[in-house]
Amino acid sequence: MSMNLPLAGQVAAVTGAASGIGLASARAMVEAGARVVLIDRDGQALERACALLGSTALPVVLDLLDPAQCATLLARTLALTGQLDIFHANAGLYVGGDLVDADPEAIDRMLNLNVNVVMKNVHNVLPHMIGRGTGDIIVTSSLAAHFPTPWEPVYASSKWAVNCFVQTVRRQVFKHGIRVGAISPGPVITSLLADWPAEKLAEAKANGSLIEAEEVANVVLFMLTRPRGMTIRDVVMMPTQFDL
Template sequence: MTSQSQQPLQGQVAAVTGAASGIGFASASAMVHAGARVVLIDRDRTALDKACATLGSQAVPLVLDLLDRDQCASLLTQVLALEGRLDVFHANAGLYVGGDLVDSDPDAIDRMLNLNINVVMKNVHNVLPHMIARGSGDIIVTSSLAAHFPTPWEPVYASSKWAIDCFVQTVRRQVFKHGLRVGSISPGPVITSLLADWPADKLAEAKARGSLLEASEVADVVIFMLTRPRGMTIRDVVMMPTQFDL
């Protein structure tokens, strides 16, 4: 029999956005293994079905395009229709725009800022009343090391993460009185599809010197945050490869 210490999230329901791959999938997988039922949210139905098949019956797919206003607004309603409650929300979905600003596509900038900032704010706004009414809940946002360092090769992306870091810290102050915890996790470069937009020379250099994180390592820290005593909030975790040099 599995003990509570081995499955510390048993009985809880979580929802993770951008869950079909990368950090989102790793987070969902870690939560399933910790005993939670997890609603995996992504716009890629094929990838989502594959992810849920891998994780088993504790994983539930929910296809949503968060950049669609109406679909975004339906997130909590659909999660509750599937599972009846929500204990943990991991706002993870995001896009990356790197390189010199002068070379950036304005439409790509709009899309990234909308997903990285506006959607996160709207998702959190959506789930807060349910958690406040229940007097308990955890919200974790995937931020970035770029929220803490003015990374010269990604001014647009870094700006989105600086904004969301401020959002996390201010919302936490508003809702802790309701028994809610809000925190962010800020990893350095992680081996995910987002790195496809990195400058080729910088990516090759990072791989050569071992200065990239695995998504599973980020997920381990998410579980650490969720399993602290309720009287403790891990507001922000900055994690980076030991060989990463700013």
């Protein structure tokens, strides 16, 4: 294994890969030598991302909220690459603010993408990884998985569910050589913050309490490059100035 290309020979798939943490994660894996399938519903943004990352970045346009399309994730990945070593379940939505003000349809969409789709995607890729006797699954969680964040009850609840899912599935599949872990960043500068209350965002920026997507991607790479006998189950990462 080359120290410069620790993921050489491996294939990764990343959901929500056209922007934010997903794009940063895909870039880090490409730079580490992996072939990476970028999965997103935004075809134009995917094209731009893959043009940026080069020939080892492969786009798959998929609307994960469409159950029929969601079910094709593994098949479409394998059609391009023949194998899958790393799956980063990253796609997610954000709903913040008071529950009384929330749109019920937005609640459905968010829980569907943040929880159900993650479970379905992992269910989809597991048999392939079990058959090969190896694999890495990483889920983008949140600091909100570890603290009952009062300004985002719907979002925080979805991440508490994801945290439980990661810890329970890990214990079912480690006997197959599969590692399952989560990253739990505090506020990251991505499109999800567009939905933050304006005063909260201004306050966070003023305090320097935001982190970059690239910093999260570096942690993903750290998790993936540990010796196989070690699993990083969850990394909670936050800005040093973050008051929580």
